[in-house]
Structure formats: structure tokens, C-alpha cells
Amino acid sequence: MTVRVQTEDFDVGLEINQLRQSRKDIGAVVSFVGLVRDLNEGDEVSQLTLEHYPGMTEKSLSSIIDQAKARWNIFDALVVHRVGTLQPSDQIVLVVVSSAHRGDAFSACEFMMDYLKTEAPFWKKEANSKGEHWIEAKSADDMARDRWNIEK
């Protein structure tokens, strides 16, 4: 179980290979990569700056992995989240989950992203031709998280 917050980019292939090498009974690896889009609510985005709460961020991401482990049969999980200034098409976040079968890895990966988006202390500030503004939290993200408490 690994959690990293960093300014540097990450190599998805390298991260998956490292996670795979830990054991031979892995039958499925699911990964999610979040990217900076060049368009948000109709405005062209020139850059995105991510701030976080050092200490709480790592704790919160570790707790999300623990909750996923308690819920599904997964072997390993990795979360890498970038902070600092990013440009359109840059990678922001990586979640990788390994398990024996695909079902657990798919569900755990989606669950972790839904929780990360609503509970991990990161904040995005967007810059476009009109200036800079903080991104508002979306209720759709809260709903995406809350559905995990109903279905399984």
C-alpha cells in the first residue's frame, strides 16, 4: 500500500510494473489516471495549481486504501497525486489496484477515486484568459461517493 504526493510527473507503466512484481497470484490490475483538461465549463484552461494539506493528505489517502481493503479482496493499492502547477493534458492522479480477479480491482479503484475526490484535502485553482479562480466542489462528486453506502 503506497501513497505519494509529489510535484513530479509519474510513469504509469513503471508504477504498474513495480506493483505487479510484489507477488505472482495477481490476476488483475486496474488503474485510473486523471488528467488536466483544456476546457472547463466553457472556458479555456491555461493552467491548474493544486494545493494540499501536508500530513492530512497522506493520512486521508491511506485511510481510503484501508477502507477499500476492508471491502474488497485486493492485494495492493497505490495512489499518486500531484501538487503544484500543471498544464492541460498533464497527469494529476494515479490509482492502481491489484487483485486475483477483475471485479474487486474495478470496484476498489472506482471507490477510491470517488472518496479521493470528496475527502482528500486537495484544492484546484484554475487560470484562464479571464484570470484565476478556485474550482468549486461538485455535488455530483458527493453523490458518486454516497452511492457506495447503498450498493455494494
Added chain:
Amino acid sequence: MKIKLFYFARLKETLKYSTEDLELPDESFTILKLKALLAKRGDVWGQMLMGKLKVRAAINHELVDDKALINDGDEVAFFPPVTGG
């Protein structure tokens, strides 16, 4: 009691504070009571902490609600709803 306070994102920018040490009376102090106390500083403090904007709080790196009790030596943080990922 003494606590350490942190502000993040829009709150940090508007309040022009990232962190401060605060001495509170030794009585049961909730997050709501602390917000009301800080709001008395006036101007943007009231708008940011007791206004229309949603504010989330953490005590010692755990998300908490307005009823949570603050203890001596706690690290308390105020910030907007999170927008990572």
C-alpha cells in the same frame, strides 16, 4: 488551552493567514464556537467562516463537523470543500 490553526485554499488567500497559534478559554470548545469567535474579527473573517460559503474543518488531520470538541494541543484546520483528483 493552546491550539494551532491552519487555513487552506480560498480561506488562506482571503484571510491572508496560513497558520496561527491561538489561546482559547479552558472550557468545552466546539468547531462552531471557534468559527463564531474567529468571525468576530470582522470583515472577511465573518464572510469566510460564518457566511454562505461551505467551510469544512479538521481536527488533528481528521474531517469533523461543527459539533466536534477541540482539546488542548489540537491542530485545527479550516478549508473549502475539497476538489482534488
